[in-house]
Amino acid sequence: MKLVVLGLSLSSSWGNGHATTFRALLSAFAARGHDILFLERDVAWYADQRDLKCPDYCRLEFYEGAAALDGWRGEIASADAVIVGSYVPDGIAVGEYVQRHAQGVTAFYDIDTPVTLSRLREGTCDYLSPALIATYDLYCSFTGGPTLDLIEGQYGSPMARALYCSVDTATYVPQDIPKRWDLSYLGTYSPDRQPTLERLLIEPARAMPDKRFVVAGPQYPPAIDWPANVDRIEHLPPAEHPSFYSASRYTLNVTRADMIAAGWSPSVRLFEAAACGTPIISDIWPGLGELLAHNQEVLLADKPEQVIVWLHEDKAQIGAAARTRILAEHGAASRARELEAHLVEAVTMLAPDKIAAAQ
Known part of the structure; x- marks a missing residue:
């Protein structure tokens, strides 16, 4: 063709x-x-x-x-x-x-x-x-x-x-490297995603000063008050995505408001992180369960308290199960x-x- x-x-x-x-x-x-x-x-x-x-x-x-x-x-x-x-x-x-x-x-x-x-x-x-x-x-x-x-x-x-x-499953693979962050987020700034990012990453960061967080992506306004334990990466080239996810104990998936309303709108970041075997904490929207099984292949959160509980636990099996699903259906x-x-x-x-x- x-x-x-x-x-x-x-x-x-x-x-x-x-x-x-x-x-x-x-x-x-x-x-x-x-x-x-x-x-x-x-x-x-x-x-x-x-x-x-x-x-x-x-x-x-x-x-x-x-x-x-x-x-x-x-x-x-x-x-x-x-x-x-x-x-x-x-x-x-x-x-x-x-x-x-x-x-x-x-x-x-x-x-x-x-x-x-x-x-x-x-x-x-x-x-x-x-x-x-x-x-x-x-x-x-x-x-x-x-x-x-x-x-x-x-x-x-x-x-x-x-x-x-x-996702390119030959490129996005788990890497055997030390964990640098307890929770990461990769995404360009968006006004309608920012409240969720504040609730599910920045608030837990303030409540857990002993944990490490990171937000990677461009266009974030300088007025944002980042806690001291939140690292910022202005731009992360795709070649560095697998190591970024592999260095994260968990990663956060945040969805734009229009996509939440429509449902069935997975982000490429969701598949990339899962392919790297990193446990995902996601906001909630219709259709997500058809792509990754709730509480088996992805964790759901709408409150900072839920994130805080998971960051005190080891959910590596969630990431491993999600990787298996991605390799079978979403490569x-x-x-x-x-x-x-x-x-x-x-x-x-x-x-x-x-x-x-x-x-």
Whole structure:
């Protein structure tokens, strides 16, 4: 299969979860024998923070703007499938360009589904429009559950399928290193996640001065009052994620409000930490139990007192069980098979006119 992907970023993981998602998925997809071209908008923010310049599993090229896609028109037209990702700059114009010129299956990969749907309701989404949804043959969503029915029923998608994030299980493995922190958190600052971070990490840190905590991620306001026993890491490159989790007795998973409301919206950090065998303490949202079993593969918390109790205990078996589950169901190889199946289904069920035109 020849695949063209127009995504937010593959080259830079700075301040976004898209790059690590695409890296794991496309590497595994290429391993299945497929040819991939990734087209990334060349923006200064990511250009200054690139940590992957020459992937060995796909061709990475940059374009200046939607009008510059004419330079790749032949590639887009001849591809078996073209995927446009969420948060792509000028994503509506990019999507419309793809619809005009692609002869194969067209798909939208929403790595931010609850946020997208919220913005669509408010009329503030600049990378996807309601009209454009119906023109994509396939809508792959980071969110499963009832949201898929909404995308098809309310917005007219011919085919909405869950395609959760995944993890490269060859890279994310437990490391035999000393534990530096009792509880860690890895994530970019978000105003709607911050109250949960305050409740489930900062409050326990204040109550347990003998324990060590760490928050890794950019964009946290300087006004935040970090306790003395909370370390701060401004940016943690993906290559350092496995050692970060392996150095943590527990790690915290915090979910954005829109994703909690929608449910069935796992973060890539959830899978990465589990693959490293680190016990996860997570906030609570519908669908989590279908991915990791409560109290067996993941611990749930909504109060600091629960976190404090667990930090006095050894729950290594929770991390080990979660790793087993991730290896079986949520590795990049599993997700690549799912993507392939979705695209084949779209070819056979939704785009016979495109097949006829190509012939």
